[in-house]
Amino acid sequence: MDQFRSFDQLRTGELSVIRHGFFRPWFELTDGQFSYGKFSYANLWKTSSILAAAHNTWIIKRKGVFSRSLLIHDTNDMEIGTITPELWSPKIMLSMNDGFEAVYLKKKVFTRTFTLTNTQYGDMMNFKTELLGFKTPFKVSVDLNQLKNVPNLPLLALLGINLILLKQERAAASAGVGG
Template identity: 70%
Template sequence: MDQFRSFDQLRTNELSVLRHGFFKLWFELTDGQFCYGKLSYGNFWKTIYILEVEKKTWIIKRKGIFKRSFLINDLDGMNLGVVTPEIWSRKIRLSMNNGFEAVYLNKKLISRTFTLTNDQFGDILNIRTELWGFKKPFKISFDLDMLKKIPELPLLALLGVNLVLIKQAKAANAAS
């Protein structure tokens, strides 16, 4: 975990997500010079997701085989929160055990921007899907002041990228 730079040292409000590998796929959160985090898969079937930043690692996995919800755990297995897609809606609700609640959603019907919103803070971050971006599929933008207000911002950014990848995989399976 020494290869990651701390989010406290971040000086730009936009990060890119780089895609690495083909068979063993993983994604890197970078500003072009430094690496701030990593999203990888825990198994071949892509049912366990590993999110890593400087001093923290989170494991995201389904609540059950036929469940829609995802559990957010730390390395010790302690539950930190739940991510639940709403039925008949484009919203994905995030509920953390520390009381933080937010919603991931596309604000417009046809939009490439996936937004995390909260009642208290408003729009926290935006994840924009790049057209023809195979190597750099996403751009994440946020306000630098949010780093002081929301300490879980690295988790929220990588979790948002993971949710967009899950939505893209579901859309590709439905089209085939």
């Protein structure tokens, strides 16, 4: 995975997410000069996805056919975390096996910003959806002070992209858009 630059070398607080492809899209996390990670679907049915960064690759799978929870696996197929959307709430809980817990949420009702927050570190990242942004659908704002504190920052950034895309797919499905 030497094609990606390490998050330790990140010098800017704002990253762009660039969409590549149309029928089988994949998304690149970049600062305009260097690539820091990649999000892609593992299969055509989008039941699992692959998150790749400089030193790690993670696989996100559904816990079961009717489950809303997602499992995070490393390349050795070891479960390292769980993502659970709260019932009747826009919050999405992230629980890692190393004890790290965070919440992905929208802080305001009519906003395009999705925030990753933690009780210890506060607001760690913001994911802003761009209006009519087909090629560049998101901007990710990272708190550079968190680079030394949080070891899985690339995973958290790519996971946020994955969760926003899942929310958009569910909203389109419930509205009857896209067949």
